[in-house]
Amino acid sequence: MSTVQQETFDIIAKQAKIELDTITPESTLKDLGIASLDAIEVIFDLEEHFDINLPNEDTDMENGTVGLLVEAIERQLAQKNAQG
Amino acid sequence: MRRIVITGMGGICALGHDVPTIWKGMTEGRSGIGPISRIEPGQLRGGGIAAEIKDFDPTVHFDESRLALLDPISQYALVAAREAIAQSGLRFDGERAARTAVVVGVGVAGEETREGLYRKLYAEKVGRFHPLGIVRIMTNAPASQISMVHGITGPTFAVASACASSNHAISQAALMIRAGMVDAAVVGGAEACITLGLMRAWEAMRVLAPDTCRPFSSGRRGLVLGEGAGMLVLETLASAQARGAEILCELAGVGMSADAGDIAAPSDGGAAAAMGMALRDAGLAPEEIGYINAHGTGTVANDSTETRAIHQVFGTHARQLAISSTKPMHGHVLGGGGALELLAAIGTIRHGVVPPTLNYLGPDPACDLDYVPNEARETKVDAALSNSFAFGGLNAVVAIRRAP
Numbered sequence: 001m002s003t004v005q006q007e008t009f010d011i012i013a014k015q016a017k018i019e020l021d022t023i024t025p026e027s028t029l030k031d032l033g034i035a036s037l038d039a040i041e042v043i044f045d046l047e048e049h050f051d052i053n054l055p056n057e058d059t060d061m062e063n064g065t066v067g068l069l070v071e072a073i074e075r076q077l078a079q080k081n082a083q084g
Numbered sequence: 085m086r087r088i089v090i091t092g093m094g095g096i097c098a099l100g101h102d103v104p105t106i107w108k109g110m111t112e113g114r115s116g117i118g119p120i121s122r123i124e125p126g127q128l129r130g131g132g133i134a135a136e137i138k139d140f141d142p143t144v145h146f147d148e149s150r151l152a153l154l155d156p157i158s159q160y161a162l163v164a165a166r167e168a169i170a171q172s173g174l175r176f177d178g179e180r181a182a183r184t185a186v187v188v189g190v191g192v193a194g195e196e197t198r199e200g201l202y203r204k205l206y207a208e209k210v211g212r213f214h215p216l217g218i219v220r221i222m223t224n225a226p227a228s229q230i231s232m233v234h235g236i237t238g239p240t241f242a243v244a245s246a247c248a249s250s251n252h253a254i255s256q257a258a259l260m261i262r263a264g265m266v267d268a269a270v271v272g273g274a275e276a277c278i279t280l281g282l283m284r285a286w287e288a289m290r291v292l293a294p295d296t297c298r299p300f301s302s303g304r305r306g307l308v309l310g311e312g313a314g315m316l317v318l319e320t321l322a323s324a325q326a327r328g329a330e331i332l333c334e335l336a337g338v339g340m341s342a343d344a345g346d347i348a349a350p351s352d353g354g355a356a357a358a359m360g361m362a363l364r365d366a367g368l369a370p371e372e373i374g375y376i377n378a379h380g381t382g383t384v385a386n387d388s389t390e391t392r393a394i395h396q397v398f399g400t401h402a403r404q405l406a407i408s409s410t411k412p413m414h415g416h417v418l419g420g421g422g423a424l425e426l427l428a429a430i431g432t433i434r435h436g437v438v439p440p441t442l443n444y445l446g447p448d449p450a451c452d453l454d455y456v457p458n459e460a461r462e463t464k465v466d467a468a469l470s471n472s473f474a475f476g477g478l479n480a481v482v483a484i485r486r487a488p
Contacts, residue, residue, distance in 0.1 A: 036349040040290055053129060056290050056305070062384075 004050075004077065005070045011049055012066065015042045025067030035061070052076035086262050087321040088335040089487065092174070094167030094272075095427050096160050097312030097414040098135035102167055106414070106424075107431045110439035111460045115413050117296055117308050123280050130287050131294035134278045135310030135415025153219055154229065155194030156276035160313035160420070161226035162233060165270055169234060172317035173329055174268060176235050185266045186231045186240040187257040189249025189273030191419030192282065194221035199279045226274045226313075238266045247379070248472040249273050250314065250422030251480035255338035257318055267323050272423035274313035283309070289348070291383050297416070298443035299380035299409035300387045300451040307381040310415020314423025321488060331487040333430050336467065337366025343477030350386050350473055355379075355393035358479035362469060363397070366483040370398045373405065373483075374465035375438055377429045378455075379473045380409020381416055388450035390471065395453075406463060408456040412442035422472040426482055429468040433486050436464050 005025070013020045016034045023032065029039045039061040047054055050073055058064075058072035095102065098116020099109035109116070116135040119125075125132055142151055142159050154162070176184055197220040204210040219225060224242040231240040239260060243253040250273030257269035286292050286309060293306035324331050339361030343354035363370060379390055387409075395402050410428045417424055428439050437460050444457035467485040474480075 036346050037289075040288075043290070044288065056130075056294065059290065 004074050007049065008046060008066065008070050008073060011045050012042055015045050023066060025065060025070065027066050028063060029061055029066070046073060050077060052080060086264065087488070088258050088261050088318050089321050089324050089331045090316050090333050090335055090430065091319055091324050091329045091331060092168035092170070092172030092317030093332060093427055093430060094164035094171070094315040095313065095424055096137060096163045097417060097424055098137055098310055099414055101140065101163065103427060106427060110410055110413055110428055110431065111437050113440050113442055113458065113460055115442055116310065117412065117415060120278060122278065123283065127280055128283055128287065130292050133296065133308055135308060136278055137311055152216060155197040155220040155225065157190065157194055157274050158220070158226045158229045160276060160311070161188060161274035161315065162229055164272060164274070164313040164315035165230045165234070168315040168317050169270060173327065174317060174319070180268070181235055181237045183238055183267045184236045185238045185257050185260050185269040186227045186236050187243055187253040187269060187271045188227040188230065189243045189245070189251070189253035189419045189422065190223050190226060191244065191246050191249050191275050192277055193223040194225060195277055195279045195282055197221050199281045230270055234270070236270065244419070245478040245480065246474035246476055247416065247418050247421055248474035248478045248480040249419035251470065251472040251482050252340065254316065254335070254422070254426070254482050255340055255480055258335055258338055261318060261320060268317065268319035270315060270317055272313060272315035273420040275418040275420040276311050277309055277418055278311050293382055296443050297382040297412040298445060299378065299382045299411060299441050300391070300448065300455040301444040302446045302448045304382045304384065304387065306383050307411070307416045310417045312414065312417050312424060313420045314427055316423065316426065333433050333487050334485045335482065336368060336485040337362045337364070337483040339363070339365060339481040341479045343479070345477055347477065348475050350389040351477060352389045352392040352396060354477055354479050355390055355471070355473050356396040358481040359393065359397045359469060359471065362481040362483040366485065368467055368483060368485070371401050372467050373469055374463070375429060375432050375468040376405055376407045377425045377468065377470040378407050378409045379471045380411055380441065382411060386473065388448070390473070391451045391453055402453055405454065406438045406456050406461065406465070407453050408439055408441040410439050413439070422470060422480065422482070426470045426484070429470045429484055432465050433468060433484065437462055438465070
């Protein structure tokens with residue numbers, strides 16, 4: 001598991017108050033019982049933690065999986081590093 | 085029960101500075117949405133679009149001493165109130181002054197003034213505050229200014245329920261008239277919310293569309309904020325008839341409810357409860373309604389939830405309804421939204437034209453009703469609903485009917 005994935009799972013588990021091992025890359029936030037403002041808060045915590053901006057199209061609360069979220073974060077981190 | 089009619093209306097929004105211009109824009113299907121002029125590009129994360137009021141020069145409308153007291157929210161409220169009162173022909177002399185109420189819905193109040201002062205304090209480290217900050221910012225400023233300018237001395241206050249504020253204000257005034265406490269009211273709502281701080285806060289909620297507002301459409305991506313005010317003059321049918329006033333339509337009923345659920349996610353049950361109450365209060369059967377001006381924000385959640393609620397309330401008649409959201413034209417005006425949207429519903433009854441839902445790309449399976457896509461439609465409507473559903477789970481619906 002990549003560090004980004006590990007940290008993402010940790011943040012989701014903490015914010016949603018769920019066990020870490022219930023989260024898989026295939027889970028959607030909805031599957032994990034994280035809806036509405038809770039989901040938006042998770043995204044906010046991830047942005048704060050990684051110091052990135054996640055565009056709305058990368059944060060589909062209904063159907064987007066945690067795996068896709070991790071990919072989006074990695075993309076934003078790569079962009080940030082490229083910009084130095 | 086005392087019957088209530090509407091004898092005056094006023095408005096200002098991205099479509100224009102008076103009701104005739106706004107109504108023309110609505111029937112032509114014009115959108116007031118565009119790039120935000122007063123916030124520098126790059127300061128926002130999203131699309132940087134809103135439905136701003138254009139070419140508005142407050143010095144044309146107010147003298148210097150009055151203007152010093154007015155945040156844009158009060159300027160808009162006063163412009164709309166003056167138009168509505170002038171159309172009604174009401175004069176507030178003698179007993180009439182104390183027998184008239186002013187109730188104004190406000191979502192966030194004098195934001196431009198508030199942000200201006202805080203920017204000085206926190207960013208520019210300027211220690212001296214302008215002494216008129218409080219009287220410009222306060223939520224009751226628009227209502228107070230209307231009462232002062234027009235000499236109205238009856239019950240006067242603000243109502244705050246975010247995006248449902250206007251409809252709650254109209255409801256409150258209607259109930260005071262029915263109770264016999266007053267005979268007339270100047271009611272509506274206002275908002276001037278296109279400021280950097282508020283835009284950033286809305287962006288953070290992830291509900292702002294980056295492209296445009298396309299309610300009930302496939303590919304809709306969120307709401308677009310707007311600004312302005314809508315005002316109406318309500319009075320008893322007896323009063324309007326005694327004065328020989330032109331009656332624009334009847335305010336037939338009001339319905340209000342709270343979801344008591346999520347602070348942000350909408351509920352079909354709460355929305356349906358408010359629509360059902362408005363119909364019962366008006367004594368209207370669902371089949372008598374021809375048009376609904378929907379809340380229709382353009383968010384994925386609102387539009388599908390509102391559609392389910394309409395199905396619940398109207399059953400098979402839901403498919404006979406013309407439904408449209410005028411938010412792609414004037415934006416989401418928060419506290420002023422309901423009143424501006426009631427202008428659309430009144431126009432529909434009076435002129436037999438339903439304003440369209442602009443920017444409609446195609447059907448979404450979760451939104452399966454007739455939303456009058458993209459082009460206005462001529463059709464006779466005798467009764468209509470105007471829906472407003474707010475963050476905080478607060479719902480308010482107004483029912484109107486052709487003038488008696």
